[in-house]
Amino acid sequence: MSQDAKSDQNKPRPDLHRTHRSAAAAPATPEPSRAPTAAPSAADIKRWRQYLADERAEASVYRDLAQNRSGEERAILLALAEAEGRHEAHWLKLLGDRAGKPRRATLRSQFVGFLARHIGSVFVLALAQRAESRSPYAKDPSATPAMVADEQIHEEVVRGLATRGRNRLAGTFRAAVFGANDGLVSNLSLVMGMAASGVGSPVVLLSGVAGLLAGALSMGAGEFISVRSQRELLAATRPTQITLSAAPSLDIEHNELLLVYLARGMTQEAAAHRAAERMGLLDCDCDPSLSLRPELPETPDQHEAIGTAWGAAASSFCFFASGAIVPIIPFLLGLTGHAALVTSAALVGLALLFTGGVVGLLSGTSPATRGLRQLAIGMGAAGATYLLGLAFGSVIS
Known part of the structure; x- marks a missing residue:
């Protein structure tokens, strides 16, 4: 420093x-108001x-x-x-x-x-x-x-x-909202589509459970690969300390160290200055802004900022599962037919309003507007799948 x-x-x-x-x-006296006398x-x-x-x-x-x-x-x-x-x-x-x-x-x-x-x-x-x-x-x-x-x-x-x-919570919040809403909408759509096709309630329940497990495992696996890949990319781009050990043995007339600093984005002047310092050749009254600074500054580890691959996979699995279980709760409680579908849609609608409201609060905007937006998108996807289920059911029958 x-x-x-x-x-x-x-x-x-x-x-x-x-x-x-x-x-x-x-102030010795309070500022007068604009009120009438x-x-x-x-x-x-x-x-x-x-x-x-x-x-x-x-x-x-x-x-x-x-x-x-x-x-x-x-x-x-x-x-x-x-x-x-x-x-x-x-x-x-x-x-x-x-x-x-x-x-x-x-x-x-x-x-x-x-x-x-x-x-x-x-x-x-x-x-x-x-x-x-x-x-x-x-x-x-x-x-x-x-x-x-x-x-x-x-x-x-x-x-x-x-x-x-x-x-501070941007990454976790993104994963939570994305995972939970994906579980809510995708599994409700699956349940609605299967029910509209005319199959029995046990088959709808089995499809919902399968959708929950398949989606949660897929989300977990995808997040694991994403975070692991990001960590590997960070590790590959992080500069090493090889210049410290290699500098004394370099040929002064063919200074390869200069190329290292040019490749890292330095200007020609700054790169030459840094290479001369590394090789112990600098003996001048130069611009102090070009003086030697640590190549690896003490900053928070980027790997910690993005979290671990296993942690991200587990959280994505749990977030998706917590959303995907909501549409099948009525079927788990023994409801069948239209009563189960209406109850399922109502529960998912409340959950979408809640998650949308939380997004609105954290973004400093209207919770009601964000909640209604989430509700409209989720119910739109479920409604479209229900219509497709009716069409497939009529074709099969």
């Missing part, structure tokens, strides 16, 4: 919570009391999340809670003696608070991001321009925190 980098690391980092607090305390109406007072309850709930969410964090993330969350406290003070000032007993926050805010206290995961941050994006202050003359700007900035702050969590 260079001296400049070390000195940068040794510099004291700002305390975000303290900085935010001092900035909040700086006339006496507030009953509707105004009711709305302000609801804002007050929601600000308190949001501040509590950020404090609860901060309890499970450390370092910079904790400081950011506490700073957000402090900002919500300033908003709370604004509504308290407008309400005065009319504040009354604390009101309950909205059901959405209460739900987010429950998750923050008991889960504290990226799901809570995603919900908080949506809550910040839906702030009504921009259209309310009683809120100050600073409060409107605060809410807009808060959305971006929470988006940044949520992005860290999304990046």
